[in-house]
Amino acid sequence: MNKQFLDVIIIGGGLAGLCNAIHLSKLGKKVLLIEKNEYPKHKVCGEYISNEVLPYLDFLEVNPFDSGAVRINNFQLSTTKSNIISAKLPLGGFGISRYTLDLVLSEKAKENGVTILQDTVSNVTFLKDVFQVETKDNNIFTSKITIGAFGKRSLLDVKMGRNFIQKKSPYLGVKIHVKGNFKEDLVALHNFKGGYCGVSKVENNAINLCYITNYATFKQYKNIEDFQEQVVFKNNYLKEIFQSSEALFEKPLSISQISFETKKPVENHILMCGDSAGMIHPLCGNGMSMAIQSAQLxxxxxxxxxxxxxxxRKELEKQYIRQWKRKFSLRLKAGHFIAMLFRKDTIASVLLQILKKLPFLLPIIIKQTHGKPMKI
Structure with a gap:
């Protein structure tokens, strides 16, 4: 049994957890990060990040372009009927796989003195202003601060009785990397009945294809291949990309029970970051940026x-909730609204016709789910 007292314990080693670890250790704090998986690992993720995070990554001394990140300046959107519109991204962004970015961030964290433990947190208690964190391997750690960065859903959400976990989550996410022809400076979002797929380049000339769909729609088909053939490929752009490309994964990655329900930024005195605090619809393509920004906050x-x-502590929690809502609430609402519009074929087609006639509106809509360059 291992017992230690830390300044900060971070549960979860994705983007939010790792950026917190680097930031806090850079300024002298004793940090333990507990992550159940080993690095590197592929994750179901759109793998596009807005350039708004670059000043903060620079502060953390992480340059994604040193690891092959691809610069992206253009955006395409198509409806289920394969009507398409294009626009310049107001800030631009970059594509990099979670496999590479998480590894780079974890190495930087260790370089800063962060202890990264591969283990699973089984319980967190808060008593007399101190957290006690227990793990599956019978480790016990105590800390002044605990950060929850354990992603979309976790057994800890169940243990804490978080509201969103009580509701059935109807979404399924699927991701694959392929080799093929796709413009390097482009991110595309192609809609199909019951879902949408993001397409963009990442390092090593790979194309990331990541889609989300309603599980009720998906389960009507025998398997992923059948679903793609019968549903996804009804969008001509997706059909062309999938069928003219060579898969780099043995089989697609998938994740179920994705929830876009409202979450609390603080739960049981734990500061929630990244997807643990709230998820934006992938249609808006900026969840990775939100995770990184929540870490800075x-x-x-x-x-x-x-x-x-x-x-x-009460003031700390109050300020975090206030600032988190100020920074992300409107984005989340805009994301929900935009996704809702594009789920309705008729509305989506009308909206696309309006955007074609008034193309200046699209960058304005994109700005609703993106922020300004982060201040350090």
Whole structure:
């Protein structure tokens, strides 16, 4: 049994968890990050990130372009009937796989002195202003602060009785990397009946194809291949990309029970970051950026708490909730609304016709789910 007292324990080693770990350790905090998987690992993810995060990544001393990230400046959107519209991305972005980015961030965290433990957290208790974190391998750690960055859904969500976990989650995500022809500076979102697929280049000339669909629609078919053939390929752009490309994965990755229900940024005194705090619809293509930004938000407030600028835990939690909502609430609402519109074929077609006649509107809509370059 391992017992240690830390400044901060981070549960989950995705983008939010790793960025928190790097930020807090960079400023002298003793940090333990607990992640159930080993690095590197592929994850179901759109793998496009808005350039708004680049100033913060620079502060963390991480340059994604050193690891082969692809610069993206153009955007395409198609409806289920294969009507298409294009636009320049207001800020631009880049494509990089989670396999590579998570590995780079984890190596930077270790370089900063962060302890990364491959284990699963089984329980978290909060008593007398201290967290006790227990793991599957019978480790027990205590800390002043605990950050929840364990992703879309976890057994910890169930243990904490979080509201969103009580509701059935109807979405399924599928991802594959392929080799084929696709413009390097483009991110595309192609709709099909019951879902949509993101397409963009990542490092090593690979194309990331990642789609989300309603599970009720999917389960009517025998398998992923049958579903793609019968549903996804009704969009001519997706049919062409899938059928003219060579798969780089043995089989597609999938994740079920994806929830876009509202979550609380603080639960049982744990500061939630990334998908643990809230998920934007992938149709809006900026979830990775939100995860990274939530880490900066949490880390800055935690550091202010440690140095006495924030005097009480209650004030820390209050400020985090307020700032998280100020930064992300409108994005999440815009994401829900945009996704809802494009789920309705008739509305989506009318909307696309309007955007074709008034093309200046599309960058304005994109801005609703993106922020400005992060301030350091």
């Amino acid at each position: 949490a880390s800055n407030l935690i550091l202010n708490y440690f140095n006495g600028e924030i005097e009480t």
